Amino acid sequence: MVEDGRSSLREVPILDLKNMKIISPLGRGAKGVVFLVRTEFPYKEFLALKVISKASVENKAVSRSKNDDYVFKRICIEREILSRLHHPLLPTLRGVVETEQIIGYAIDYCPGRDLHSLRKKQTENMFSDDSIRFYAAELVLALEYLHGLGIVYRDLKPENILIQENGHLMLVDFDLSTKLSPPKSPQNLPITTKPDPSKEEKKNKRLLCLPRCWNSGVLPTEETLCSNSVSSEHSSGSTTAAKSNSFVGTEEYIPPEIIQGNGHEFAVDWWCLGIVLHEMLYGFTPFKGSNRKETFHRILNKSPDLVGEQTPLRNLIRKLLEKEPSKRITGEEIKGHDFFKGVDWKSISEISRPPYIPPVCDKDLNGNNEIDVEMFVNGVFKDENDKSLENVKKTDNCNQILEFKGYHEANPFFVF
Known part of the structure; x- marks a missing residue:
């Protein structure tokens, strides 16, 4: 290699x-x-x-x-x-x-199922600010790593965020992801290592018992959209492009620039992060309407209702849900936001006691x-x-x- x-x-x-x-x-x-x-x-x-x-x-x-x-x-x-x-x-x-x-x-x-099912177990279906901070920080690191590889994830939602046996997150399902030219000045991302599976046999003892009907814990979601225009990002025969013109995503999480069809890039993932944080804080997504047309209208025209006192978390969500992608908070700005004040970004994935660890x-x-x-x-x-x-x-x-x-x-x- x-x-x-x-x-x-x-x-x-x-x-x-x-x-x-x-x-x-x-x-x-x-x-x-x-x-x-x-x-x-x-x-x-x-x-x-x-x-x-x-x-x-x-x-x-x-x-x-x-x-x-x-x-x-x-x-x-x-x-x-x-x-x-x-x-x-x-x-x-x-x-x-x-x-x-x-x-x-x-x-x-x-074995820990997904973030959606974990939220359902919380009081009033909402996470505490401390839990949100931990999970949000891990998602920022995962997305930052992907962007450094030139990968736009494009389908961030709780159902695609799984809980590992050690309680840390794992972002799965790259079915809707695409490859673009990496950011102009990407960070030198460290090559992180995983344990040698041959030395981790104790892992097998921490598996969560399979629930009935083989349900993995991923509950019903909105329709996943994928239009024929998805192939346009590869029309030049290249595996990279400045922007993608695909129309993909899950209805409640789709950012404005994808709906408008003017091309999109890495900022779409930060919008989706804002939707996920809103859902973790309030128990629901901010723009869901009675049908797709109403949902898209709200995404394009409505500001999120961030009910409650002004806090660093609500401020971060508002900055992530900026409809103009060029003004949306991203990358290092997110890591430097007041909500993450005091977070040691280099040691997050090594924390031994995450908010939730799947039972043995x-x-x-x-x-x-x-x-x-x-x-x-x-x-x-x-x-x-x-x-x-x-x-x-x-x-x-x-x-x-x-x-x-x-x-x-x-x-x-x-x-x-």
């Missing part, structure tokens, strides 16, 4: 499904199903394996007559981004899987059923008009698929 961690690609192991124990499905997204798996070689550890049906991808690509390779590009970009990450608050690409029917990749498994699970997660991953994923993404799954073998897998599909039709959510 090249020593410059800002641009190097790690050599990623090729994984074999035969060497994995499929514990259970965790949830589904727009393109794949995520499984909790246990590897057997070269050492035992629990991972989250995102599996995408090739047939499903091909069908979606065909439906986009002007962008036939759109979905394939998104998969390749996400995989490339994951292979570049080397930071304790971001996932490591542990390996890839490919067969004639599926494409998959494995990342770290986070004594249950042995060996899995109760043999799951055929290929059959399961193809069954989940089978044509929605075909409810019978007639071409799927009538086995325990079929019953699991029907239960899984039925549960997620009633309780839709996205994991990755």
Whole structure:
């Protein structure tokens, strides 16, 4: 590996499904199903394996007559981004899987579920200022690292912020991310190290027990938007651009410049951070309307109602939710804001007692059923008009698929 961690690609192991124990499905997204798996070689550890049906991808690509390779590009970009990450608050690409029917990749498994479900456990569904400060500081560090690599995340929301077994955050799901030219004067970001998995077997004992119906804790969210114009950022044939003209994001979190379609860059992530902080402080997002049109109108024209006394946190949220991206607070200005006064930015990821640490699970997660991953994923993404799954073998897998599909039709959510 090249020593410059800002641009190097790690050599990623090729994984074999035969060497994995499929514990259970965790949830589904727009393109794949995520499984909790246990590897057997070269050492035992629990991972989250995102599996995408090739047939499903091909069908979606065909439906986009002007962008036939759109979905394939998104998969390749996400995989490339994951292979570049080397930071304790971001996932490591542990390996890839490919067969004639599926494409998959494995990342770290986070037993603490996500920030959305953790907020729901708080008094009145709101975090304390001290908890917000800790989580906000970790998000600033994660986004700053990504921006230094030229990566715009573009989908920051509580459902994509997971809790690791040590209580620190992990930002996942780079499905909507894009690559732009890095900032003109990026900081020299340190290459941070993660523990050697082979020396961390105790990690397996800290897994949170799997909840019913394989729910990963990611609860229903607003519709994730993705227009055909997303391909415009690559129209020149280059992997970088000054700005992106894509229309992507999750409805309540989309910044004004994406709605206006005038091009956007790294400032969109700081807007989303402002929405997340507002949600952590008040228990709801600031611009949600009764429908998409009203939500977008509020994002473009309404100022956030920051009810309560003027505090450094409310001041920071207001500066993050500046509608003009060139005036929006970013990077070093955020780290120097009064809300973070006294924060030691170099040691945040080493804090031993974060606000919440997932409880130890004594249950042995060996899995109760043999799951055929290929059959399961193809069954989940089978044509929605075909409810019978007639071409799927009538086995325990079929019953699991029907239960899984039925549960997620009633309780839709996205994991990755």
